[in-house]
Amino acid sequence: MKLIHTLLATSFLVGMTGIAQAETMRWARAGDSLTLDPHAQNEGPTSALAHQMMEPLIMRDMTGKVVPALATEWGPSADNPNEWKFKLREGVKFHDGAEFDSEDAVFSLERAMTKDSDYKELLASVTGVRADGKYGVIIETSGPNPTMANNLTNLFIMDKQWSEKNGVTKVQDYEGGEETFAARNANGTGPYKLVSREPDAKTVMTINNDYWGKDEFPMEVTEIIYTPIQNQATRVAALLSGEVDFIQDVPVQDLARVDSADGLQVKTAPQNRVIFFGMNQGDADLKADDVEGKNPLADIRVRQAMNMAINREAIKKIVMRDQSIPAGMISPPFVNGWTKELDAVPTTDIAKAKSMMADAGYGDGFSLRLDCPNDRYINDEAICQAAVGMLAQIGVKVQLDAKPKAQHFPLINNLQTDFYMLGWGVPTYDSEYIFNFLAHTKGEKYGSWNGTRYSNPALDKTIEALASETDLAKRNGMIAEIWKAVQEDQLYIPIHHQVLNWGMSDKVDTVVAPDDAAKFKYFKLN
Amino acid sequence: MLAYSIRRVVQSIVVLLVVGLVAFSMFRFVGDPIDNMLGQERTDADIERLRGELGLDRPFVVQYGRFLTNAATGNLGVSYRQGRPVASILMERAPATLELAAVSGLFAIVLGVALGVFTAIRRNGIAANLIMTISLVGVSLPTFLIGILLIYLFAVELGWLPSFGRGDTVKLGGWSTGFLTSSGLKALILPSITLGLYQMTLIMRLVRSEMLEVLRAEYIRFARARGLRERAINFHHALKNTLVPVITVTGLQLGSIIAFAIITETVFQWPGVGLLFINAIQFVDIPVMAAYLMLISVMFVGINLIVDLLYFAIDPRLRVDRTVTEG
Numbered sequence: 001m002k003l004i005h006t007l008l009a010t011s012f013l014v015g016m017t018g019i020a021q022a023e024t025m026r027w028a029r030a031g032d033s034l035t036l037d038p039h040a041q042n043e044g045p046t047s048a049l050a051h052q053m054m055e056p057l058i059m060r061d062m063t064g065k066v067v068p069a070l071a072t073e074w075g076p077s078a079d080n081p082n083e084w085k086f087k088l089r090e091g092v093k094f095h096d097g098a099e100f101d102s103e104d105a106v107f108s109l110e111r112a113m114t115k116d117s118d119y120k121e122l123l124a125s126v127t128g129v130r131a132d133g134k135y136g137v138i139i140e141t142s143g144p145n146p147t148m149a150n151n152l153t154n155l156f157i158m159d160k161q162w163s164e165k166n167g168v169t170k171v172q173d174y175e176g177g178e179e180t181f182a183a184r185n186a187n188g189t190g191p192y193k194l195v196s197r198e199p200d201a202k203t204v205m206t207i208n209n210d211y212w213g214k215d216e217f218p219m220e221v222t223e224i225i226y227t228p229i230q231n232q233a234t235r236v237a238a239l240l241s242g243e244v245d246f247i248q249d250v251p252v253q254d255l256a257r258v259d260s261a262d263g264l265q266v267k268t269a270p271q272n273r274v275i276f277f278g279m280n281q282g283d284a285d286l287k288a289d290d291v292e293g294k295n296p297l298a299d300i301r302v303r304q305a306m307n308m309a310i311n312r313e314a315i316k317k318i319v320m321r322d323q324s325i326p327a328g329m330i331s332p333p334f335v336n337g338w339t340k341e342l343d344a345v346p347t348t349d350i351a352k353a354k355s356m357m358a359d360a361g362y363g364d365g366f367s368l369r370l371d372c373p374n375d376r377y378i379n380d381e382a383i384c385q386a387a388v389g390m391l392a393q394i395g396v397k398v399q400l401d402a403k404p405k406a407q408h409f410p411l412i413n414n415l416q417t418d419f420y421m422l423g424w425g426v427p428t429y430d431s432e433y434i435f436n437f438l439a440h441t442k443g444e445k446y447g448s449w450n451g452t453r454y455s456n457p458a459l460d461k462t463i464e465a466l467a468s469e470t471d472l473a474k475r476n477g478m479i480a481e482i483w484k485a486v487q488e489d490q491l492y493i494p495i496h497h498q499v500l501n502w503g504m505s506d507k508v509d510t511v512v513a514p515d516d517a518a519k520f521k522y523f524k525l526n
Numbered sequence: 527m528l529a530y531s532i533r534r535v536v537q538s539i540v541v542l543l544v545v546g547l548v549a550f551s552m553f554r555f556v557g558d559p560i561d562n563m564l565g566q567e568r569t570d571a572d573i574e575r576l577r578g579e580l581g582l583d584r585p586f587v588v589q590y591g592r593f594l595t596n597a598a599t600g601n602l603g604v605s606y607r608q609g610r611p612v613a614s615i616l617m618e619r620a621p622a623t624l625e626l627a628a629v630s631g632l633f634a635i636v637l638g639v640a641l642g643v644f645t646a647i648r649r650n651g652i653a654a655n656l657i658m659t660i661s662l663v664g665v666s667l668p669t670f671l672i673g674i675l676l677i678y679l680f681a682v683e684l685g686w687l688p689s690f691g692r693g694d695t696v697k698l699g700g701w702s703t704g705f706l707t708s709s710g711l712k713a714l715i716l717p718s719i720t721l722g723l724y725q726m727t728l729i730m731r732l733v734r735s736e737m738l739e740v741l742r743a744e745y746i747r748f749a750r751a752r753g754l755r756e757r758a759i760n761f762h763h764a765l766k767n768t769l770v771p772v773i774t775v776t777g778l779q780l781g782s783i784i785a786f787a788i789i790t791e792t793v794f795q796w797p798g799v800g801l802l803f804i805n806a807i808q809f810v811d812i813p814v815m816a817a818y819l820m821l822i823s824v825m826f827v828g829i830n831l832i833v834d835l836l837y838f839a840i841d842p843r844l845r846v847d848r849t850v851t852e853g
Contacts, residue, residue, distance in 0.1 A: 034607060034608060034609070035608065035609055037609070040609060041565070042565030042566070042567065043565065118564065118565045119565070119567075121565070121567035121568060121569060121572075122567055172609045179609075179610040179611055179614065180609070183608070183609055183610060198618075198797065199608060200797050200801065200802070200805065201691065201692065201795075201797035202691070227690070227691060227795070228795070229690050229795045230792060230795060230801070230804075230805075231792055231793050231795065233674050233677075233793075234674075234677060234689055234690050234793055234794065234795060235690075237674075237677045237678065237681055237682050237689040237690075238681075238689045238690050240682045241681045241682045241685055241688075241689055242685070243681070243688055243689060243690070375808065404556075404557060404808065405557075405561075406556060406557025406558060406559070406561070406562065406808065406809070406810045407555075407556070407557040407558070408557075409558070409561045410557065410558040410560075410561065413561070413570070413573065425566070427566075437566075437567075442570075443570070444569060444570060444571050445569055445571075448568065448569050448570050448573075449566075
């Protein structure tokens with residue numbers, strides 16, 4: 001009798017806990033969000049955390065597709081091509097209970113356009129934002145801008161009254177010496193509410209039961225505990241020991257281990273990031289080479305020979321342990337303008353490359369310095385090391401100079417390197433973004449990441465015209481035309497597309513988002 | 527006495543200023559913070575504007591001067607990475623590091639002294655020789671490797687202890703402590719061993735050699751001849767006289783436990799000032815780097831200053847020397 005009693009009591013207890021149990025997702029990745037102020041830092045982990053608690057007008061789902069969030073319908077205005085109209089979702093509430101309407105949307109977009117906002121460049125073409133009734137917003141642009149909406153997918157909406165009450169109508173800046181309230185608090189409309197946050201240690205969020213999309217999305221995760229774990233061995237250990245359920249940035253050497261462990265799985269997908277080398281082809285003479293009075297990289301044959309000498313399959317197999325997709329162009333696969341033909345991997349042909357070098361007058365080769373980061377991309381330094389050996393086969397003697405990203409990137413921006421590695425992600429999923437930064441002549445507004453010194457005024461005109469071309473077919477034609485020039489002039493030597501690896505417990509069911517942002521409202525649990 | 531003290535204090539301040547100057551002259555080699563602060567979409571004009579606003583376009587001596595004048599008014603600046611005042615970030619992080627340092631210091635002293643005495647008394651025993659051999663491992667293996675090995679064994683394989691973080695903490699005023707929760711205490715074990723192992727072996731070997739020396743001394747022989755019990759001789763007479771140099775060394779080592787917690791904190795994702803400093807270096811967060819380095823040098827210079835002044839108070843010969851040279 002006593003036994004039955006105990007059994008009953010136990011099963012009752014088990015049943016109780018089964019019902020009451022929160023479905024907690026313990027989540028870890030290498031870096032923490034820098035701030036909760038949604039417009040202060042345009043950076044991956046920062047907006048990934050913000051996406052749990054705040055929402056933009058429109059957003060990307062886990063496959064990268066643009067879907068409605070706080071706006072339900074949007075498009076260029078029928079009567080004025082310089083205007084975009086957004087119809088806002090009705091009945092949405094912020095976490096503090098305040099109602100969301102056009103006033104908040106206008107306030108937030110204007111906030112994102114101020115001096116200290118990290119998103120102002122994405123809104124550079126916007127001349128004004130105004131309300132169109134309680135649930136409508138109109139964005140005016142300086143000219144027709146067919147892709148404007150793509151720039152809004154990480155632009156989070158804040159409550160105007162909350163911001164005024166807490167003195168955060170301005171984006172946090174580094175001058176004041178004061179901490180802004182918005183850096184540590186969040187009041188969004190998103191699926192999860194902030195419970196507590198200790199920067200670099202732990203952030204806890206709980207489900208927002210008043211979320212407008214509660215029935216529309218799985219919403220199976222009811223609590224999120226986010227802990228950054230910087231050291232990759234510790235991060236993997238935390239997953240293996242069951243202290244976390246889900247990690248991003250699984251180091252390639254540990255993939256097999258995690259995948260074969262009981263109760264764990266690894267999911268893989270191409271990332272929105274392509275890795276390539278840039279070459280100084282514009283200067284008359286190079287500083288870091290041994291050729292006097294001439295720039296060997298200015299000769300297209302030399303650039304093509306170098307492109308031909310890189311064995312991308314070998315890099316994939318040996319350096320990346322199969323975790324990369326060899327590339328033929330500097331655009332990730334999901335971007336508008338990407339084609340299979342352009343991305344076809346160049347064949348490695350040492351004999352032909354050698355004869356091209358000889359034709360160009362460099363049969364005996366030349367020497368050159370390669371600048372490479374060692375803490376930015378997956379196995380960045382090892383890729384450069386592999387390239388050194390491959391280029392030596394055609395007589396290009398490369399001295400590798402690998403250093404931390406904080407020292408590497410200024411070399412590109414200040415034009416102090418002639419041969420460098422760079423990686424590029426495309427948040428707008430459109431080729432225009434690539435051309436603006438990497439192909440246009442470097443100047444005040446365009447080409448800020450173009451370290452090649454390449455300058456083609458005709459091409460620059462076409463690139464600038466993309467922004468206001470509303471005929472999409474014609475615009476795509478222009479994009480193809482620009483890509484043709486970029487490929488023919490061999491601006492860059494593409495290496496590969498990075499691959500994202502997420503490690504997780506077997507109970508987690510999700511696809512890997514190409515922008516590396518996990519949005520937990522889409523997660524299912526087995 | 528007064529002249530000597532003033533001179534030592536002035537010297538300490540000069541040392542601090544020089545440390546700061548050297549630190550600031552090195553920051554330019556760490557990299558450029560601007561790229562991390564602005565997003566990928568920044569234009570060259572943005573870079574110029576921000577660089578001007580932060581004063582990064584000025585010579586490092588000017589930047590250093592500005593840091594000093596601000597620091598004198600208690601303003602350590604705003605972190606480039608977090609956009610929050612450095613002083614409040616340091617206050618928030620200090621408890622984690624201090625608690626870790628305290629526990630590993632305690633671990634090193636207690637175990638170090640105990641094992642030191644044991645290996646000295648049982649000089650030829652198997653256990654003592656085993657401990658001595660194993661202690662070599664503690665000295666020669668790098669900290670991060672010890673940390674990873676401990677994580678692998680106790681967190682992954684055995685599942686007894688957490689692999690990262692501080693566990694649950696309790697806020698007491700402005701101080702967050704991990705001493706009051708079981709997960710907080712559990713989380714302290716592995717990082718404390720990792721951080722304290724080197725100090726422990728150091729203390730152990732020091733105690734052992736001092737002990738062996740003292741045990742050969744005449745007064746110990748006399749004590750034995752008097753028929754005192756071994757226990758009383760070892761712990762009352764011998765150990766007491768061993769401890770003077772041990773305390774000096776331990777005091778100085780405590781400073782380095784705090785300063786070198788960086789690696790342990792990185793391996794265990796321990797949210798203390800060391801982890802903060804590592805992140806600051808990667809981001810080129812100059813205000814945080816400057817404040818941390820100044821803090822550590824204030825600590826070391828302070829300890830040395832106190833030691834110097836104490837020597838002066840204790841050792842009368844120093845006083846005589848001074849009066850002679852000054853006279």
